[in-house]
Amino acid sequence: MxxxxxxxxxxxxxxxxxxxxxxxxxxxxxxxxxxxxxxxxxxxLSRMGWPPLSWQPDGSLDIAATCTITELSRFARTLPTTAPLFEQCCRAFLASFKIWNMATVGGNLCNGLPAGPMVSLTAGLDGTVFLQGQDGATRRMPVTEFVLGAGVKNLREGELLRSVRLPPNALDSRTAFRQASLYGLGRSGALVIGACDPADGSLAVTVSAATIRPFRFWFALPPTAAELRGAIDAAVRPDEWYDDIHGLPAWRRHMALRLAEEIRRELTTEDHR
Structure with a gap:
């Protein structure tokens, strides 16, 4: 246009x-x-020359705002543990190769839409955004604090999202992915990501698309079904379940709770079910 x-x-x-x-x-x-x-x-920003993806000394991964979905998908295939999750989130775009070659990770985050799959991916892996102001001041915050609502971001006038960082423990996690839509190839009505840290056994469950912003729930020990459901219902207010043509709030809540329980069962041992 x-x-x-x-x-x-x-x-x-x-x-x-x-x-x-x-x-x-x-x-x-x-x-x-x-x-x-x-x-x-x-x-x-297309000529800034930022490396699309770069490893940091502590093992964390920086994804430049200008990294395209194609670049992210190709790079993620080299990851030993979380490669499937990256590809699943890239595929959640349901977009043509032309969009994949142009759409950027930063653009998807800055749109802040509930169904934004890069919001889901980076929030699910405990990502933090790096912001630069016009005066040179910088800020870093979790993705879950950056996206505040449907299309609402924690961005000041003229501020730039420079990159998003994923910590090493999240990149080593066992992950699970669930997505629901009203249509076979429709926009995500609910998208839930689970990440189990192999080092300490903690579990993080991130609910997005069904809600106006991403919600990440962290459990030091694998929760029971009742504990997981209770945590989600306590955190997400009734007006924070998203409502549009792609799904009513009641349906989105039902699917998010159902998918979260499927993920809990997949990522926890028999002893904790």
């Missing part, structure tokens, strides 16, 4: 003051999908 209100496109490598009507341009798959009447100038 042509954005007929855009008057200029600026290379992000050229520092200029941020002004009203500016917007960051990553892959553009969302920006160019519908009218953006408030945007007057695009700040293009």
């Amino acid at each position: 042509d954005l007929n209100t855009v008057l200029d496109v600026r290379d992000a490598r050229r520092r200029e003051p941020w002004r009203p009507g500016d917007a960051w341009l990553g892959g553009g798959t969302y920006l160019f999908s519908e009218p953006q009447p408030h945007i007057r100038r695009l700040v293009d």
